Amino acid sequence: MTAPLEVSGSETTAEPEAVLQGVDKIEGRSLGQIAWLRLKRDKVAMAGAVVIILLIATSLLAPLIVKLLGHPPNDFHYDQVNADTQLPIGSYGGVSRDHLFGVEPVNGRDLFSRVIYGSQISLLIAFLATLLSVIIGTVMGIIAGYFGGWVDAGISRLMDIFLAFPILLFAIALAGVVPDNAFGLTGDGLRIGVIIFIIGFFNWPYVGRVIRGQTLSLREREFVDAARSLGARRPYLLYKEMLPNLVAPILVYSTLLIPTNILFEAALSFLGVGVRPPRATWGGMLSDATHWYQVDPWFLLPPGLAIFVTVLAFNLFGDGLRDALDPRSR
Amino acid sequence: MTDTTPARPPLGDELLTVTGLQKYFPVRRGLLQRQVAAVQAVDGLDFSVRTGETLSLVGESGCGKTTTGRLLTRLIKPTGGKIVFEGRDITNLSDGRMRPLRRDVQMIFQDPYGSLNPRHTVGAIVGAPYRLQHIKTPNGTKAAVQELLELVGLNPEHYNRYPHEFSGGQRQRIGIARALALRPRLIVADEPVSALDVSIQAQVINLLEDLQDEFRLTYVIIAHDLSVVRHMSDRVAVMYLGKLVELADRKSLYEQPMHPYTVSLLSAVPVPDTERKTRRERIRLQGDVPSPMNPPSACRFHTRCWKAQSVCSVEEPPLVELAPGHQVACHFPENAPKAADA
Numbered sequence: 001m002t003a004p005l006e007v008s009g010s011e012t013t014a015e016p017e018a019v020l021q022g023v024d025k026i027e028g029r030s031l032g033q034i035a036w037l038r039l040k041r042d043k044v045a046m047a048g049a050v051v052i053i054l055l056i057a058t059s060l061l062a063p064l065i066v067k068l069l070g071h072p073p074n075d076f077h078y079d080q081v082n083a084d085t086q087l088p089i090g091s092y093g094g095v096s097r098d099h100l101f102g103v104e105p106v107n108g109r110d111l112f113s114r115v116i117y118g119s120q121i122s123l124l125i126a127f128l129a130t131l132l133s134v135i136i137g138t139v140m141g142i143i144a145g146y147f148g149g150w151v152d153a154g155i156s157r158l159m160d161i162f163l164a165f166p167i168l169l170f171a172i173a174l175a176g177v178v179p180d181n182a183f184g185l186t187g188d189g190l191r192i193g194v195i196i197f198i199i200g201f202f203n204w205p206y207v208g209r210v211i212r213g214q215t216l217s218l219r220e221r222e223f224v225d226a227a228r229s230l231g232a233r234r235p236y237l238l239y240k241e242m243l244p245n246l247v248a249p250i251l252v253y254s255t256l257l258i259p260t261n262i263l264f265e266a267a268l269s270f271l272g273v274g275v276r277p278p279r280a281t282w283g284g285m286l287s288d289a290t291h292w293y294q295v296d297p298w299f300l301l302p303p304g305l306a307i308f309v310t311v312l313a314f315n316l317f318g319d320g321l322r323d324a325l326d327p328r329s330r
Numbered sequence: 331m332t333d334t335t336p337a338r339p340p341l342g343d344e345l346l347t348v349t350g351l352q353k354y355f356p357v358r359r360g361l362l363q364r365q366v367a368a369v370q371a372v373d374g375l376d377f378s379v380r381t382g383e384t385l386s387l388v389g390e391s392g393c394g395k396t397t398t399g400r401l402l403t404r405l406i407k408p409t410g411g412k413i414v415f416e417g418r419d420i421t422n423l424s425d426g427r428m429r430p431l432r433r434d435v436q437m438i439f440q441d442p443y444g445s446l447n448p449r450h451t452v453g454a455i456v457g458a459p460y461r462l463q464h465i466k467t468p469n470g471t472k473a474a475v476q477e478l479l480e481l482v483g484l485n486p487e488h489y490n491r492y493p494h495e496f497s498g499g500q501r502q503r504i505g506i507a508r509a510l511a512l513r514p515r516l517i518v519a520d521e522p523v524s525a526l527d528v529s530i531q532a533q534v535i536n537l538l539e540d541l542q543d544e545f546r547l548t549y550v551i552i553a554h555d556l557s558v559v560r561h562m563s564d565r566v567a568v569m570y571l572g573k574l575v576e577l578a579d580r581k582s583l584y585e586q587p588m589h590p591y592t593v594s595l596l597s598a599v600p601v602p603d604t605e606r607k608t609r610r611e612r613i614r615l616q617g618d619v620p621s622p623m624n625p626p627s628a629c630r631f632h633t634r635c636w637k638a639q640s641v642c643s644v645e646e647p648p649l650v651e652l653a654p655g656h657q658v659a660c661h662f663p664e665n666a667p668k669a670a671d672a
Contacts, residue, residue, distance in 0.1 A: 029492070029495075030451075030492055031448060031449065031492060031494065149363070150363070153363070221444045221445075222439040222440070222441055222444040222445035223444065223445050223446055223447040225400075225405055225437075225439065225445075226437070226439060226445050226446075226505075226508065227447075227458065227462070228405055229403050229405055229432060229435075229436065229437045230432060230436075230458055230459045230462045230463070230508075230512075231428075231429040231430075231432040231433075231462050231463055232458075232462050233425075236462065241447055244447070244449035244450075245447070245448065245449055247449075
């Protein structure tokens with residue numbers, strides 16, 4: 001209960017508030033700038049970001065780097081392999097100044113080049129699959145959350161169905177029946193496309209659920225009513241009022257979805273239903289390495305570490321991003 | 331009951347007239363979303379608002395006053411009844427037909443933290459009305475917005491700042507500037523100060539009053555507390571469970587409340603004067619407000635009223651004018667003039 005108000009005269013009103021007059025020089029900061037400042041202070045997240053940037057740079061510059069080192073990923077180096085045991089010559093799996101990560105057993109392909117080229121496949125598939133999931137998930141989530149009722153019930157059930165789908169088995173089955181050319185794509189391009197589609201198309205409910213929940217709570221906020229009372233149309237409400245408030249969760253879930261998708265792609269390649277050899281993939285290299293782990297355990301290390309470091313970097317960065325964009329600090 | 335013409339000399343023409351206004355919210359359950367019940371948030375309101383006056387709607391939480399505000403601004407569609415604004419029936423206007431009328435009816439929201447989009451700058455928020463209504467201002471939107479900011483007592487240089495950089499009172503001023511942008515005729519203010527500190531409340535109320543004088547605004551102010559609106563109301567309407575129980579000029583309502591519910595609300599207002607405190611009696615109502623899903627029969631207040639008799643649960647008391655400009659819906663009103671004993 002509020003005390004009765006003693007309101008006298010009007011001397012208290014219509015004056016620019018005195019408190020603010022002294023602080024004119026402080027620059028206004030948007031929520032994005034505040035989040036960036038907070039993120040910069042998070043050393044772990046920034047380390048993750050640096051690793052991610054290095055990874056992207058190396059995968060983009062892979063042809064250049066490999067050209068400088070002079071060992072294309074599919075070139076055989078029989079001189080690096082012992083003809084009898086078929087193991088790499090030299091210690092640590094044949095590590096030398098020429099072959100930084102050593103060479104493969106049997107045919108002596110350069111592991112450094114293969115890991116770098118493998119990152120192309122991993123990142124390409126993970127990024128595009130995540131993009132697909134996020135686009136479908138955001139659109140479906142906003143529609144379900146904003147319109148509610150029957151639409152929401154329908155989309156929510158659809159998400160349940162997708163989540164119950166045995167996606168790994170489906171991927172294995174589908175990979176077996178992919179023709180050599182379809183949709184104007186052939187060979188590796190087609191397989192990459194199919195894998196992106198499978199991973200992206202079946203993961204959208206994870207994004208969709210989060211966005212639906214956020215939209216539900218945003219819809220009830222008074223600023224949406226305020227815009228409506230000014231005569232805003234539905235597209236304005238969705239794009240100008242709601243979507244800017246959904247950018248933070250979309251960004252966070254994208255960064256956390258990427259490592260999951262990298263692991264999934266690696267799993268598919270490991271099982272032999274991913275991109276086909278001789279194209280280098282991290283999962284495929286791991287799969288080859290398992291045959292040799294007793295005599296040449298060093299073969300496991302480069303692809304395994306690559307996956308580990310990449311996934312860890314994305315997860316650390318995603319966690320830091322979530323903390324920085326914390327919706328509680330408005 | 332539909333005739334709400336006031337007896338006292340009118341301030342101006344009737345700007346807004348509401349007759350039999352109803353809003354039921356359906357309660358849906360199960361897979362097929364069948365309607366199993368309805369929340370009778372607003373159930374038959376009759377009142378009118380005159381140009382230039384301030385009408386306050388007062389009641390406890392859950393009595394339907396916020397719903398009424400949202401009905402008046404047509405943020406939601408009424409279930410029944412009629413809303414006439416400037417002689418035009420706006421009850422069932424589509425969103426598209428309502429759009430041009432929104433310039434004349436604006437709203438100030440309760441929560442200064444929720445009513446401003448955290449991702450928009452103050453300039454974008456206060457300028458949104460011009461953009462949404464496609465209004466060109468002589469010196470551009472920015473100049474108009476800065477003028478508005480100055481008008482509500484904010485620094486116009488804060489055009490590019492974000493809402494989180496302002497205090498609650500300043501945010502509410504931003505909300506007021508936005509509501510003023512289109513120079514509306516009617517402003518519905520939903521608990522405009524209840525989220526603010528007491529010291530800031532007075533400033534915001536003074537600002538609203540100054541603006542009313544300057545732009546000849548008409549206010550419908552929604553409040554849960556009779557003391558807050560006492561200073562600025564011309565007339566006060568008291569709501570209980572979706573119905574009006576009393577509607578009177580400020581003076582007669584505060585000095586001679588007739589409905590037992592109003593009497594109890596007034597007795598709950600803290601009084602700083604200790605001498606008066608000892609003399610007056612604090613009326614404590616029994617129990618909580620009944621559920622609007624299943625409101626009590628006839629007079630909805632009879633379950634908590636100390637004057638209730640058997641007739642109160644059988645026959646609904648109509649809202650009748652017992653004194654000039656003083657309407658009340660009660661079988662046994664307090665302070666009633668002897669001649670008009672119901």
